[in-house]
Amino acid sequence: MENKKPDTTINVGDYLVVQRQGYTKLHKLKNHGNLILGSFTVEMDNIIGEKYFDTFQMKNMPGSRRFYILEKVDEVNTATGSLNIEQSGADNRNIPNNAESQGLTKEDIDKLKGEELSSNNIVEQLINNSKTFSMKTEYSQEKYIKKKEKKYFEYIQIRRPSIRLLSQMFYRQDPTKTMGIRIDDLSQILTYANIHPEGNHLLYDSGTSGLMPAAIMNAIGSNTTGSLIHMHPGNECQKNAFVAMQFPQEQSDRCVNVNLYSVLRCFYQSKETFSFKNDSLEKPSDIATKTSETEGSESENRVMETSAVSEDTAEPSAKKPRIEENSQKRQWQLDNEKACRILKNKVDCLIITAKEHPVNIVKELLQFLSGGRSFVVFSLLKEPLQDLYFYLKSRVDIIYIRLSTNFMRNYQVLPDRTHPEVNMNTGGYILTGFKLAY
Amino acid sequence: MSFDGYKNVIKEGDTVILYLTITQVYCIKAEPKTVNKKGNFIENVFQTPYGALKCADLIGKHYGSKITLSKGWGYVLQPTPELWTITLPHRTQIIYTPDISMIILQLELCPGSIVIESGTGSGSLSHALIRAVKPHGHLYTFDFHEIRAETARDEFEDHGLTSYVTVNNKDVCESGFGDDLNNKADAVFLDLPHPWLVIPHTIKSIKDTGGRLCSFSPCIEQVQKSCLMLLKLGFQEIQTVEVLQTQYAVQQRSLPLLNLEFLKNEKDGSECEKKERETFKTITSIPPASLPGHTGYLTFATLPPIWARNLQISLNQNDINNVE
Numbered sequence: 215m216e217n218k219k220p221d222t223t224i225n226v227g228d229y230l231v232v233q234r235q236g237y238t239k240l241h242k243l244k245n246h247g248n249l250i251l252g253s254f255t256v257e258m259d260n261i262i263g264e265k266y267f268d269t270f271q272m273k274n275m276p277g278s279r280r281f282y283i284l285e286k287v288d289e290v291n292t293a294t295g296s297l298n299i300e301q302s303g304a305d306n307r308n309i310p311n312n313a314e315s316q317g318l319t320k321e322d323i324d325k326l327k328g329e330e331l332s333s334n335n336i337v338e339q340l341i342n343n344s345k346t347f348s349m350k351t352e353y354s355q356e357k358y359i360k361k362k363e364k365k366y367f368e369y370i371q372i373r374r375p376s377i378r379l380l381s382q383m384f385y386r387q388d389p390t391k392t393m394g395i396r397i398d399d400l401s402q403i404l405t406y407a408n409i410h411p412e413g414n415h416l417l418y419d420s421g422t423s424g425l426m427p428a429a430i431m432n433a434i435g436s437n438t439t440g441s442l443i444h445m446h447p448g449n450e451c452q453k454n455a456f457v458a459m460q461f462p463q464e465q466s467d468r469c470v471n472v473n474l475y476s477v478l479r480c481f482y483q484s485k486e487t488f489s490f491k492n493d494s495l496e497k498p499s500d501i502a503t504k505t506s507e508t509e510g511s512e513s514e515n516r517v518m519e520t521s522a523v524s525e526d527t528a529e530p531s532a533k534k535p536r537i538e539e540n541s542q543k544r545q546w547q548l549d550n551e552k553a554c555r556i557l558k559n560k561v562d563c564l565i566i567t568a569k570e571h572p573v574n575i576v577k578e579l580l581q582f583l584s585g586g587r588s589f590v591v592f593s594l595l596k597e598p599l600q601d602l603y604f605y606l607k608s609r610v611d612i613i614y615i616r617l618s619t620n621f622m623r624n625y626q627v628l629p630d631r632t633h634p635e636v637n638m639n640t641g642g643y644i645l646t647g648f649k650l651a652y
Numbered sequence: 653m654s655f656d657g658y659k660n661v662i663k664e665g666d667t668v669i670l671y672l673t674i675t676q677v678y679c680i681k682a683e684p685k686t687v688n689k690k691g692n693f694i695e696n697v698f699q700t701p702y703g704a705l706k707c708a709d710l711i712g713k714h715y716g717s718k719i720t721l722s723k724g725w726g727y728v729l730q731p732t733p734e735l736w737t738i739t740l741p742h743r744t745q746i747i748y749t750p751d752i753s754m755i756i757l758q759l760e761l762c763p764g765s766i767v768i769e770s771g772t773g774s775g776s777l778s779h780a781l782i783r784a785v786k787p788h789g790h791l792y793t794f795d796f797h798e799i800r801a802e803t804a805r806d807e808f809e810d811h812g813l814t815s816y817v818t819v820n821n822k823d824v825c826e827s828g829f830g831d832d833l834n835n836k837a838d839a840v841f842l843d844l845p846h847p848w849l850v851i852p853h854t855i856k857s858i859k860d861t862g863g864r865l866c867s868f869s870p871c872i873e874q875v876q877k878s879c880l881m882l883l884k885l886g887f888q889e890i891q892t893v894e895v896l897q898t899q900y901a902v903q904q905r906s907l908p909l910l911n912l913e914f915l916k917n918e919k920d921g922s923e924c925e926k927k928e929r930e931t932f933k934t935i936t937s938i939p940p941a942s943l944p945g946h947t948g949y950l951t952f953a954t955l956p957p958i959w960a961r962n963l964q965i966s967l968n969q970n971d972i973n974n975v976e
């Protein structure tokens with residue numbers, strides 16, 4: 215698990231972003247693993263040992279209709295590039311409104327797909343069997359081809375996950391996966407929070423598929439000293455994006471995941487147990503002794519969600535020093551104590567991305583923020599942040615409170631065909647402020 | 653020296669942000685003396701709408717503390733790249749935080765990244781780039797305007813950032829970023845009038861394992877030329893986007909409620925009674941009466957690693973053929 219970044223080879227165990235035209239999917243590569251891509255089931259073994267950014271063609275597995283294997287390619291034949299279109303209309307005056315224009319049935323197309331997945335071939339057949347294609351204008355012919363090509367596109371590219379790719383992927387799949395945090399929202403949460411590779415950062419995140427802690431740890435960086443306390447409301451925290459980033463061990467160890475209620479209870483009710491140490495960061499030797507006690511059934515116990523992470527925590531158990539059975543603490547307790555020691559010394563940055571009403575959370579967590587530092591609160595709704603605004607105004611130690619939202623627009627840029635993209639969406643709201651020192 | 657990391661106490665020579673109100677934010681230097689127009693040393697006094705501030709008094713104060721002015725008060729904050737962007741002395745047009753944020757995320761910068769920027773301009777973006785890549789990354793920034801390059805260099809030194817940034821005084825359209833940077837950069841950012849002339853030079857500077865590029869242009873024609881160049885050179889994921897931020901004023905508003913019920917009945921005298929005026933109270937967020945409707949188009953692209961470039965070039969060629 216040491217720093218994988220410079221490695222350009224695709225290895226078993228890697229998290230990959232599989233790109234097919236505009237579509238992306240996150241995948242953990244296993245030996246003999248399959249990937250479901252739309253209506254295709256793809257056997258992934260042939261990419262093992264190849265390189266990131268390589269392109270692979272989905273080929274029909276001999277003797278099977280639904281299964282595909284991958285073959286590395288050095289060139290790509292796309293329909294739009296190689297089709298020779300002889301005739302097009304000057305405008306669309308002759309195109310009937312609702313005529314049954316496609317001669318091929320769904321069964322015909324499935325058969326084509328089953329014989330050989332070739333977008334080139336399928337698109338050509340679709341065109342030959344279309345009663346209206348030659349009447350279409352050049353522009354709509356191109357649009358038609360692009361649309362069909364996308365559907366039957368047989369090439370995929372393998373990418374290493376990045377915060378950008380993950381953020382765009384989750385949002386495209388379903389904005390609720392990241393609580394509605396769009397890429398521009400995320401980018402601004404990170405800058406206004408003023409994240410440094412040093413210092414302690416505090417996040418409360420009620421569920422962004424791990425995107426928030428991943429993005430913050432990414433900004434804190436590897437081989438730096440900064441740390442993150444990630445508070446979450448559930449039994450276990452969402453970790454998809456975090457594990458996908460495959461941070462080196464030393465980096466992911468600097469993210470402490472704790473349950474919000476449990477860590478605050480520890481902070482208020484067990485001061486003596488955590489405060490015997492006053493250094494804000496753990497020594498590496500401490501981390502090694504914290505072993506995998508993840509099976510506990512306490513409601514507030516933190517259970518690692520993915521196997522990759524539990525491997526990490528399980529690993530040092532062989533070297534685990536023998537401690538008295540009843541004095542041995544569970545992992546989540548140790549994490550709580552570690553977090554509390556950091557909180558006692560205060561943090562340099564506070565980020566709250568909450569589904570819940572933010573006022574009580576901010577009220578509670580602001581005490582841990584050092585004076586002179588900034589905080590950021592995200593909400594999909596404006597009204598809770600308006601309430602927060604008035605709450606913060608009523609305190610005397612908060613200044614520079616700003617509430618903002620973004621308008622983001624993508625463009626299609628092509629000669630003579632440049633225009634904003636047809637579809638647009640709306641982001642959420644961001645409140646920022648600074649805490650005074652007293 | 654106040655930009656590198658989190659600081660608590662103001663030291664002599666620090667750049668300090670003075671916050672008075674949301675629209676009155678300034679940067680000042682915590683220095684007892686300053687040079688006046690005639691070149692003489694005089695006491696460093698900053699005039700605010702709420703009275704004069706002796707800058708020497710700031711030394712030793714905590715960042716985040718309240719300071720008294722003769723006719724009011726203000727607060728001192730440690731500069732962040734965001735605060736610097738809104739208070740810095742303009743030597744050129746600058747890029748603002750909404751665009752800067754998108755640039756940093758989209759360029760996939762993190763501590764350790766090597767990033768190239770041109771032009772340096774007023775250094776608004778540079779400060780945020782440096783924060784994103786330090787401590788073991790580096791920013792190489794280029795401006796062909798000698799004084800601007802020099803001023804930026806002095807400023808970085810003054811802000812304690814010298815070890816993270818190299819300022820070059822060079823025309824990057826002509827000769828690119830220099831052989832020293834061959835195969836070094838993870839990302840390149842362009843904010844100059846002819847980005848499509850510089851894009852070919854970026855190929856040499858970006859690592860063989862690939863990297864990201866961003867170009868900021870106010871005009872769509874520039875974007876079109878840049879995108880075509882990116883396509884020709886085998887960049888992928890070419891994407892153009894615009895981000896505009898709206899800042900709200902959160903307010904409580906009271907609206908008078910009109911009672912029209914009494915009109916339905918004949919006068920009985922009661923309508924003359926002095927009734928308490930009914931109002932409806934609501935909390936609302938009001939955008940400014942006028943706000944920037946355009947800053948610039950951000951075009952992003954990925955240069956694939958060398959082993960994937962030829963394939964991408966042929967793919968892009970299809971797209972180019974299509975439109976020609």
Ligand SMILES: C[S@@+](CC[C@H](N)C(=O)[O-])C[C@H]1O[C@@H](n2cnc3c(N)ncnc32)[C@H](O)[C@@H]1O
Pocket residue numbers: 744745746747770771772773774775776777778794795796797800822823824825826843844845
């Ligand atoms: C708009 S400013 C950049 C502002 C900067 N992004 C900021 O946020 O402060 C553009 C700068 O590019 C420089 N410039 C223009 N063409 C250039 C070239 N060919 N080589 C180097 N610098 C150039 C100009 O001198 C100017 O300072």
